[in-house]
Amino acid sequence: MEGRILLKGVIIMSLIACSTARELKVKDQGTIYNHTLATILVEYAASVYVSDLTELITWTCPKCNDLTKGFQILELIVDVKRCLQAFVGVAPDINAIVIAFRGTQGTSIQNWIADLYWKQLDIEYPGMEDAMVHHGFYSAYHNTTLRPGVLSAVESAKEQYGDIPIMVTGHSMGGAMAAFCGLDLTVNYGSRNVSVMTFGQPRIGNAAFASYYSKWVPNTIRVTHEHDIVPHLPPYYYYFPQKTYHHFPREVTVLQA
Numbered sequence: 001m002e003g004r005i006l007l008k009g010v011i012i013m014s015l016i017a018c019s020t021a022r023e024l025k026v027k028d029q030g031t032i033y034n035h036t037l038a039t040i041l042v043e044y045a046a047s048v049y050v051s052d053l054t055e056l057i058t059w060t061c062p063k064c065n066d067l068t069k070g071f072q073i074l075e076l077i078v079d080v081k082r083c084l085q086a087f088v089g090v091a092p093d094i095n096a097i098v099i100a101f102r103g104t105q106g107t108s109i110q111n112w113i114a115d116l117y118w119k120q121l122d123i124e125y126p127g128m129e130d131a132m133v134h135h136g137f138y139s140a141y142h143n144t145t146l147r148p149g150v151l152s153a154v155e156s157a158k159e160q161y162g163d164i165p166i167m168v169t170g171h172s173m174g175g176a177m178a179a180f181c182g183l184d185l186t187v188n189y190g191s192r193n194v195s196v197m198t199f200g201q202p203r204i205g206n207a208a209f210a211s212y213y214s215k216w217v218p219n220t221i222r223v224t225h226e227h228d229i230v231p232h233l234p235p236y237y238y239y240f241p242q243k244t245y246h247h248f249p250r251e252v253t254v255l256q257a
Contacts, residue, residue: 031219031250038223038252040067040094041169041197048087048100048174053078056087071098074157077149086146086170086177088153096165097157099150099181101141103172103200112173116233121206121245127187131209134234134245137176137202141184150181151189165193172230175201175222179248182217195219202233203245210248222251 047056047063055061059071073089085102104112121132141147154166166185170178175198182196194217201222205213214220224231231251237244 031221033221033250033252037094038197038221040091041098041167042171042199042223043068044071044091044098044100045169045171045174045199048085048102048170049105059089069093075149075153077146077153079145082140082144084140084144084146084177086150086174088150088157090157090161090164091167094165094167096167097154097161099154099166099168099178101146101168101170101174101177101181103170103174113229113233116202116230117235119234121243125205125209125212128209128212131205131212133205133209134176134203137173137204138180140173141177141180146177147181147184151185154185154189154191163192165195166191168194168196169198170201171199172201175199176204179204179213179217179220182220183213186216195221197221197223199223200225200228200230202230203236203247205246206244207246210246213248220248220250222247224251224253226253 043063043066047061047068050056050061050063052061053076055064056076057073059073064071068091070093071089071091073087075088077086078084083105086100088097088099090096091098119134119136121134123133123135123138125131125133125138168178168182178196178198179201182194185191186194196217196219222231231247234245236246
C-alpha cells in the first residue's frame with residue numbers, strides 16, 4: 001500500500017515538473033488590466049457560489065453587497081444533475097451585463113484537481129482548424145442547461161438595456177466555462193464588446209485554440225495566484241508543444257501578501 005502511494009506521489013511530482021516548463025507564448029494583444037474592475041468582478045465570481053437560491057435571486061446574500069450593490073439579476077441557471085450554476089444580470093455601476101459561472105464545489109476539489117493531471121485534449125472545437133479542447137470543460141458549458149439559459153438572458157438584457165458591454169467571469173472551473181461562453185457569444189452570436197476576466201482558471205485547449213481564442217476575445221484577463229496549482233493544470237508538456245495544453249493571454253499574477 002505504501003509503495004503504491006509513493007509511486008503515485010512520484011508520478012504527480014514528475015507531472016508538475018513537466019507542466020511548469022515554459023510554454024510557447026501566444027501573442028499578447030495588449031489587454032489592459034484594471035484592478036478596480038477586478039475587485040468588482042471577483043465579488044461576482046464569489047457570489048455565484050452561494051447555495052441559497054432565494055438570496056441570489058433577490059441579491060440579498062452576504063456577498064451580494066458592497067461593490068456589487070444594485071446588481072439586477074435577470075436569470076439564475078442551475079443544472080442540478082451536474083452541480084453547475086451561473087447567473088446573468090446587469091450591473092448599473094459598470095453599465096454592463098455580467099455573467100458569472102460557479103467553479104468546483106469544495107467537497108470535490110481535491111478529486112477534481114487529481115483528475116486534471118490525466119486529462120487529454122479530446123475534442124475538436126467546431127469551426128477552428130486544428131483546435132482541440134478539454135471535453136469536460138467544453139461540455140460543462142455547451143452541453144448542459146447553462147448555455148441556453150445564459151444566451152436567453154443575454155438576449156433579454158440587450159432588449160431591455162441596449163447593446164451594452166458584456167463581462168464574463170468565473171473562478172477555477174467556472175473560469176473555464178466563462179472563457180467558452182465569451183468565445184461563444186463572440187463567434188456564434190456576433191456579440192460586440194465582450195470581455196472575460198477569470199480567477200484561477202485552468203488550461204482549456206491547445207496552442208491552435210489559444211491562438212484562435214486570443215484573436216476573437218482579445219479583451220481577456222486571467223488573474224492567477226502565485227501558489228495556486230489549478231492554472232498549471234491540465235499539464236503543459238514542453239516535449240510536445242503542439243499537442244499539449246496552452247493558456248491564452250493575458251495573465252496577471254497576484255503575489256501573496
